[in-house]
Every structure is written in structure tokens, then in C-alpha cells.
Amino acid sequence: MFQKKVKNGVPLYEVFCEFPSVSACITTREGGVSEGEFATLNFRMHCADTEENKKENVRRICMAFGTEPEKIVTTTQEHTTEVKRVGKADGGIGFVRPRFQEGVDGLVTNDAGVTLFTFFADCVPVLLFDPVKKAAGAVHSGWRGTVGKISAVAVHKMAAEFGSDPRDIHAVIGPHIGECCFQVDRPVYDEFLSAFPSLGGCLREEKDGKYYIDxxxxxxxTLRAAGVEHIENMEMCTVCRSDEFFSHRKTGGKRGCFAALIRIRDKEETEVAE
Ligand SMILES: [Zn+2]
Incomplete structure (x- = not known):
């Protein structure tokens, strides 16, 4: 279940609202200080936006999400299928400490109070939560990560590291480039064909030689094959809704990033008021 809220002046979509033991959200473009193509709540790290703006945006999301930069761990976003287990000792990696040296596109944790932080502008945010083992995952799944089935890698990692039963895991598929707008060339289409031989409607071929991928x-x-039964798709296309979310395709790459965050709550944690 997800719900749009405004927390400390930052509009965001809270997800997994039905579970009191987790905090998770998807940010939008609103509520930050960046300007121009980065307006306003930009979390794209390596870009022409000013360090001051980026820092202030991080401060704002921390206030809204009830955390601090020292307790956040970020992915490096390199379209790998690498999923890393992280914990309290990794706090600050990406924002106040150097980012991971290796490519990391997924994070899992069962340490309460650690926020997993991932970045998007058309790629697919996948958030995972196991209410039984109190474990969480955050995945950046672009088309390469989707072909590589990084979501399944994360589920298997949660099973191996935390003893999660995939049937207990709840997944949210966040805003991303929808089938309406994700037109691809033949080579990409072919990669999807080989990764998903039983297409089941993932692909659409148009008579003019254009291909669309869902x-x-x-x-x-992928999640179902890994044993996950509870899957919620937010069904928001970042291209169609580029006023609300950053979109790479819509802007030809002149854009910032929004974020997907998740944290297992500490027992003494209090809710950030609306
Ligand atoms: Zn669309």
C-alpha cells in the first residue's frame, strides 16, 4: 500500500504503509532546492548541480524520512547485478564517506536504523521487505539489471543472509519508464527475448519495426520465479509524469535523480509528522 504525503515540506510516496516496522518512500521532483534541469529535489551525484544544492536536498530528505546522512548507505548505480549486504558499520557510504569502489546496484540489510538509498530517472526502483525476519532490500533495475534479474539476486541474498522465506517478502515496483514509452531497438529486444523466453506480454512489437518493453x-x-507472492506495482510512468519524476528519456539526459529509500525501524523511532 502506498500513499502520497508531505513530510517537513517534502512531498513523497510512502510505501509499505501497512507495516509499522519499516519506513520506505519514493521521492518526487518537488521539495528540494536545485534549479533548471535538476529542479528541485535532485539526488544525482555526479552532475553539474552544485554541491550546496545536493547537500541541502540530502538534508531535506533526511528531515522528511527521519534519518541522517551518517546512517544512509547508497548504491553506485552501474547497471550491474551486484547486491551487497550492508549494516550499521557502512553508515554514511555515498554521502559522507566515499562510495563503494565496486559496482553495486542493490543493497540488503537487517540492521534497524540503516537507510538503503537508491537513485532513479526511468530505471525501476524495487523495494523489498520481509516483515518476519525484519529485513529490507533496495534495487536499481534498469533494462540491463532487469535482463540480469537483479531483483531475484536480492531475494536470494535476503534468503541466504537473513533466512528470509521469499513467500514472506513484499515487493514494491516504483515509478519507471512504462511500456507506453519504453521503445527500444532490436538488440535490446533480443536480449529480453532470451532472458524471458515465455514473454507473457513483457514485449510488444509494432509493425514499423519498433519494440516496446514492459x-x-x-x-x-522474475520476482514470482524467485518465490515472491506479494508484489505491488505503483504503475507510474516517469516519462508520462515527468513533471513529477525525473526522466532520462523525456529530457535526453538533462535531468536529476529521484530516490527510493527503505529502513527497518529502530524500536524507539518516532514517526515524522505530516
Ligand atoms: Zn509513459
């Missing part, structure tokens, strides 16, 4: 259906198939 990333959320591909990811849903």
Missing part, C-alpha cells in the same frame, strides 16, 4: 512485467515474472 519492465514491470519482466520484474514481476
Amino acid at each position: 519492465l514491470s512485467r519482466a520484474i514481476t515474472k
Whole structure:
């Protein structure tokens, strides 16, 4: 279940609202201080936006999400299928400490109070939560990560590291480039064909030689094959809704990033008021 809220002046979509033991959200473009193509709540790290703006945006999301930069761990976003287990000792990596040296596109943890932080502008955010083992995961699944089934890698990692039963894991597929807008060339189409031989509607071929891919259906198939039964798709296309979310395709790459965050709550944690 997800719900749009405004917390400390930052509009965001809270996800997993039905579970008191987790905090998770997807940010939008609103509520930050960046300007121009980065307006306003930009979390794209390596870009022409000013350090001051980026720092202030991080401060704002921390206030809204009830955390601090020292307790956040970020991915490096390199379209790998690498999922890393992190914990309290990794706090600050990406924002106040150097980012991971190796490519990391997924994070899992069972340490309460640690926020997993991932970045997007058309790629697919996948958030995972196991209410039984109190474990969480955050995945950046672009088309390469989707072909590589990084969501399944994260589920297997949660099972191996925390003893999660995939049937207990709840997944949210966040805003991303929808089938309506994700037109691809033949080579990309072919990669999807070989990764998902039983297409099940993940792909659409148009008579003029154009191909469309439904990333959320591909990811849903991947999660189901990994044993995940509870899957919620937010069904928001970042291109169609580029006023609300950053979109790479819509802007030809002149854009910032929004974020997907998740944290297992500490027992003494109090809710950030609306
Ligand atoms: Zn669209």
C-alpha cells in the first residue's frame, strides 16, 4: 500500500504503509532546492548541480524520512547485478564517506536504523521487505539489471543472509519508464527475448519495426520465479509524469535523480509528522 504525503515540506510516496516496522518512500521532483534541469529535489551525484544544492536536498530528505546522512548507505548505480549486504558499520557510504569502489546496484540489510538509498530517472526502483525476519532490500533495475534479474539476486541474498522465506517478502515496483514509452531497438529486444523466453506480454512489437518493453512485467515474472507472492506495482510512468519524476528519456539526459529509500525501524523511532 502506498500513499502520497508531505513530510517537513517534502512531498513523497510512502510505501509499505501497512507495516509499522519499516519506513520506505519514493521521492518526487518537488521539495528540494536545485534549479533548471535538476529542479528541485535532485539526488544525482555526479552532475553539474552544485554541491550546496545536493547537500541541502540530502538534508531535506533526511528531515522528511527521519534519518541522517551518517546512517544512509547508497548504491553506485552501474547497471550491474551486484547486491551487497550492508549494516550499521557502512553508515554514511555515498554521502559522507566515499562510495563503494565496486559496482553495486542493490543493497540488503537487517540492521534497524540503516537507510538503503537508491537513485532513479526511468530505471525501476524495487523495494523489498520481509516483515518476519525484519529485513529490507533496495534495487536499481534498469533494462540491463532487469535482463540480469537483479531483483531475484536480492531475494536470494535476503534468503541466504537473513533466512528470509521469499513467500514472506513484499515487493514494491516504483515509478519507471512504462511500456507506453519504453521503445527500444532490436538488440535490446533480443536480449529480453532470451532472458524471458515465455514473454507473457513483457514485449510488444509494432509493425514499423519498433519494440516496446514492459519492465514491470519482466520484474514481476522474475520476482514470482524467485518465490515472491506479494508484489505491488505503483504503475507510474516517469516519462508520462515527468513533471513529477525525473526522466532520462523525456529530457535526453538533462535531468536529476529521484530516490527510493527503505529502513527497518529502530524500536524507539518516532514517526515524522505530516
Ligand atoms: Zn509513459
